[in-house]
Amino acid sequence: MSTTTLPPTIPVFPGLPLLGNLLDFRSKRLELITRVSQRCGDIGAIHLGSRTVVVLNTSELIQSALVEHAADFEKTPNLRIYGRPLLGNGLLTSENEFHKRQRKLVAPPFQHRRIASYADVMVSYSEQLQQAWAAGATIDIAREMMRLTLWIVGRTLFDADVLGEAEELGKALTVAMHRFNSEMSSIVHIPYAWHTPANERVRKAVGRLDATIYHMIEQRRRSGEDRGDLLSMLLAARDEDDGSFMTDKQVRDEAMTLFLAGHETTANALAWTWYLLAQHSAAYTRLCDEVDSVLGGRPPTFADLPNLPYTLQILKESIRLYPPAYGFARLAIRPVTLGNYQLPAGTIILVSPYAIHRNPDYFPDPERFDPARFTPEAEQRLPRHAYIPFGGGPRICIGNHFALMEGHLVLATLAQRVCFSLLPGQHIEPEPLITLRPNGSIKMKVTRRA
Numbered sequence: 001m002s003t004t005t006l007p008p009t010i011p012v013f014p015g016l017p018l019l020g021n022l023l024d025f026r027s028k029r030l031e032l033i034t035r036v037s038q039r040c041g042d043i044g045a046i047h048l049g050s051r052t053v054v055v056l057n058t059s060e061l062i063q064s065a066l067v068e069h070a071a072d073f074e075k076t077p078n079l080r081i082y083g084r085p086l087l088g089n090g091l092l093t094s095e096n097e098f099h100k101r102q103r104k105l106v107a108p109p110f111q112h113r114r115i116a117s118y119a120d121v122m123v124s125y126s127e128q129l130q131q132a133w134a135a136g137a138t139i140d141i142a143r144e145m146m147r148l149t150l151w152i153v154g155r156t157l158f159d160a161d162v163l164g165e166a167e168e169l170g171k172a173l174t175v176a177m178h179r180f181n182s183e184m185s186s187i188v189h190i191p192y193a194w195h196t197p198a199n200e201r202v203r204k205a206v207g208r209l210d211a212t213i214y215h216m217i218e219q220r221r222r223s224g225e226d227r228g229d230l231l232s233m234l235l236a237a238r239d240e241d242d243g244s245f246m247t248d249k250q251v252r253d254e255a256m257t258l259f260l261a262g263h264e265t266t267a268n269a270l271a272w273t274w275y276l277l278a279q280h281s282a283a284y285t286r287l288c289d290e291v292d293s294v295l296g297g298r299p300p301t302f303a304d305l306p307n308l309p310y311t312l313q314i315l316k317e318s319i320r321l322y323p324p325a326y327g328f329a330r331l332a333i334r335p336v337t338l339g340n341y342q343l344p345a346g347t348i349i350l351v352s353p354y355a356i357h358r359n360p361d362y363f364p365d366p367e368r369f370d371p372a373r374f375t376p377e378a379e380q381r382l383p384r385h386a387y388i389p390f391g392g393g394p395r396i397c398i399g400n401h402f403a404l405m406e407g408h409l410v411l412a413t414l415a416q417r418v419c420f421s422l423l424p425g426q427h428i429e430p431e432p433l434i435t436l437r438p439n440g441s442i443k444m445k446v447t448r449r450a
């Protein structure tokens, strides 16, 4: 892939001969991308073996790449090749006119009016989940949030109950993500068509996830019912030009993409939020005070959300520090100028919410957890694209409002009923796979609130 010649104005982050920064990219990825932004300034290059990756460190350069020059970039070949077994040609991986058409088709369930109708499911499933936790019980909050968001996305977008399968689906997803991750950071690439043990493990995992998705498609086709959800919409969608329906494979690719993107990210956001709250008692107390005074013991509704501003500030601050999509890349398909920097065709750029969210120019004392950074006034003062947990431009996350509403409601529902405290002696670190997961479980003790 790209061994593009970059202009000398772009500083290169020091690395080893031949390998460049590959070892750090594998084992200390978050530290590496943060150090690049600290040491190189606005823009810097790293070498991953023979590949050169340009890291953008200012909101202006990020805006220029994601918005103004969106058409000069595509997703990277890595994502398309290694993401394909799992995501196929769905919304995350497709390009150009096809992507535009599919995005239009998939958009309706994510419009404001429609997502408001999902609020009741989000609250009712959160209530049911917490009712199963005994007072004093120890739970793994990362696992519980994964189960909850999977359950919610299954019901809201596919009108299906997938809670019973959550464990198996979660394991299959982990296998697929590990494989994708190791391909991204290795020098020798093993084609997916080869029957190696690693490939067989991925095939089995994808087969498990496929079974669930194809089952949902088949049931819906058989019933012929229009339930007004995403799945019905995908099955009913017709091509504007030739009037053809989507094939089962295309419906599967879109459904799989939304199923995965729609729960894994939000689950991680929620797990990190509880983790932060358990360590910041003042913010935790203020959260409880807000939900108690606004809700007075009843479950929250969509209409309550504007009256729970501090709850949302906490969520936003948590995804600043632990952005579930901590980095995403693009390939320049033609020469492009970002700010004062000319990048040749073939350049790979990396946009990292994790690093830009730690830039002290935008977020002073960046490691400090401080929900006050997201009062409406403070948020307005932030430069555009300095806070990018959902990306930006035409490929901005289609589920951003869905995710924020879900996080907001889950926090408010659970904070009213239970209090979490961290079990001592755990070594919890973020593990940057495709998303920013905790490196294992996060054990919490549940105390029931009066």
Ligand code: HEM
Residues within 6 Å of the ligand: 091, 092, 093, 103, 153, 257, 258, 261, 262, 263, 265, 266, 269, 319, 323, 324, 325, 328, 329, 388, 389, 390, 391, 392, 394, 395, 396, 397, 398, 399, 400, 402, 403
């Ligand atoms: C906290 C939760 C979430 C975060 C942090 C997040 C983050 C992101 C980011 C950064 C991107 C852009 C990637 C890029 O430009 O390469 C993206 C795209 C996407 N997200 Fe999300 N996401 C979240 C929740 C969701 C939800 C709930 C759904 C669906 C139910 C979803 C579906 C998608 C899809 C389909 C795309 C691809 C959009 C396109 O390329 O047109 N995400 N997400």
